[in-house]
Amino acid sequence: MxxxxxxxxxxxxxxxxxxxxxxxxxxxxxxxxxxxxxxxxxxxxxxxxxxxxxxxxxxxxxxxxxxxxxxxxxxxxxxxxxxxxxxxxxxxxxxxxxxxxxxxxxxxxxxxxxxxxxxxxxxxxxxxxxxxxxxxxxxxxxxxxxxxxxxxxxxxxxxxxxxxxxxLRNIKDQLIKKYLMEQMEIPDYKADICAAFAQGNMGKAISLASSEHFNDIKEEIVHLLRDINEMETAELIEAVKKCSEFKLDINDYFDMIAIWYRDVLIYKATLSVDRVVFSDQLKYIKERASKSSYEGIGVIISALETAKARLKANVNFELTIELLLLTIKEN
Incomplete structure (x- = not known):
């Protein structure tokens, strides 16, 4: 210091x-x-x-x-x-x-x-x-x-x-990316991803860049959100069990789901892909934007905040995740 x-x-x-x-x-x-x-x-x-x-x-x-x-x-x-x-x-x-x-x-x-x-x-x-x-x-x-x-x-x-x-305001992505590359020696492509997901939060960017599970969580979320509407109850329960593997990173898990639906909302409202974080999943972002209503996206984002509050209050982990996934499936 x-x-x-x-x-x-x-x-x-x-x-x-x-x-x-x-x-x-x-x-x-x-x-x-x-x-x-x-x-x-x-x-x-x-x-x-x-x-x-x-x-x-x-x-x-x-x-x-x-x-x-x-x-x-x-x-x-x-x-x-x-x-x-x-x-x-x-x-x-x-x-x-x-x-x-x-x-x-x-x-x-x-x-x-x-x-x-x-x-x-x-x-x-x-x-x-x-x-x-x-x-x-x-x-x-x-x-x-x-x-x-x-x-x-x-x-x-x-x-x-x-x-x-x-x-305190959000920090520009370029400043975060520069720090990750110069101070943490993170490769260019990973620094880009971490800065995008951190949404202007340097502490979160450092945490993501240091996480052994970051890519695993991202891939799990992409798979879940692409296919959730076609998943049966048994598959949802299996997804809950899979989610439990990331219990220590659950806020990152929720934040990434929120960013997915933020991307959906931005594309739905503007038809622009410039601010989409999940840029490698544009096909599925566009599909979801065409199927979801503004009200439904709002319900999902509110459900994420409710899930965070429930876990903070020590409500049963698997029950909380299952209720969240059912809300996402229904909207």
Whole structure:
């Protein structure tokens, strides 16, 4: 970790951070909002390091060499605090009170600021949010709180209104492809495919490029979606069992199905193939576009989101997949 130059994309956010850091116009609370893998944590790490740097460069970026930067890069800075939680789905009020509210009254040990980074802040319970709100309303002058969220809308309006919201945008495919080829030494054709499927998400592109199962998942989905309308119940059940082999990659599985139907929708609406991701399956994309209604495609896309939510809530895996495939078959 050496500086913002390591980050691909997000130029507007980086420029904003460098500007406020250099001018000491730092807000007490920020929300960094973006999907999983979009780079929120990396930006927050560099923001915190930038704020604490003892010898910031003339352009406003942390030097990466001083004692404070060395502590930040090693993850041992006493004035950069990460809020942790025991449960995988909830941040409790006690965790916010203990790690943030009770700690924030203690002045910084060695720096100008005391920076608190809250990953998965959208998982805070309502009670935890209310406890945090009291601190955000009357923070110490040295406090900076950075909330990392995938869905900032679930936070209380009173919290959102008191934070500067930095929304992470999708990264251009060409930048992602360049990174995969230069930094990960991925072949040109594979970098193209991974960038297309990542849909502007660098973390997802890296994950796909590193996955041993990526091509297997893609081929399984192509086979399933081409033939699902002709498949009998027994074959659907077999497809469910096959899907179970990819259980660890299930969100990638769902996202690829969503991209297939996005391709169908784009072709149906525009008759253009320029933005089709499954470009090697144009024959089947065109066939599906001629058979599916806009309403039916919408039902399928909604069913994918429902399936994700069910699995997140620990609903039976095979039942969830079977209901999803039946919905796809019927529409």
């Amino acid at each position: 050496s500086g913002f130059k390591e980050i691909i994309g997000h130029k507007n956010i980086i420029q904003y951070i460098e500007k406020v850091s250099a001018s000491d116009m730092v807000s007490h609370a920020y929300i960094m909002n973006g999907e999983k893998g979009s780079g929120k944590r990396l930006l927050a790490d560099f923001f915190a390091m930038d704020l604490q740097c003892e010898n910031r460069d003339p352009d406003g970026e942390a030097c990466g060499r001083c004692r404070s930067c060395s502590q930040a890069m090693s993850g041992n800075h006493p004035d950069i605090i990460f809020i942790r939680h025991e449960k995988s789905t909830t941040i409790s009020v006690d965790e916010i009170r203990t790690q943030l509210n009770n700690d924030i009254v203690i002045r910084p040990y060695s720096s100008k600021y005391k920076v608190y980074i809250v990953p998965h802040a959208d998982m805070m319970s309502v009670q935890a949010q209310n406890a945090l709100l009291k601190t955000i309303e009357e923070p110490p002058e040295y406090a900076v709180i950075i909330l990392l969220t995938e869905n900032a809308e679930v936070l209380l309006p009173t919290i959102r209104s008191r934070c500067v919201i930095l929304k």
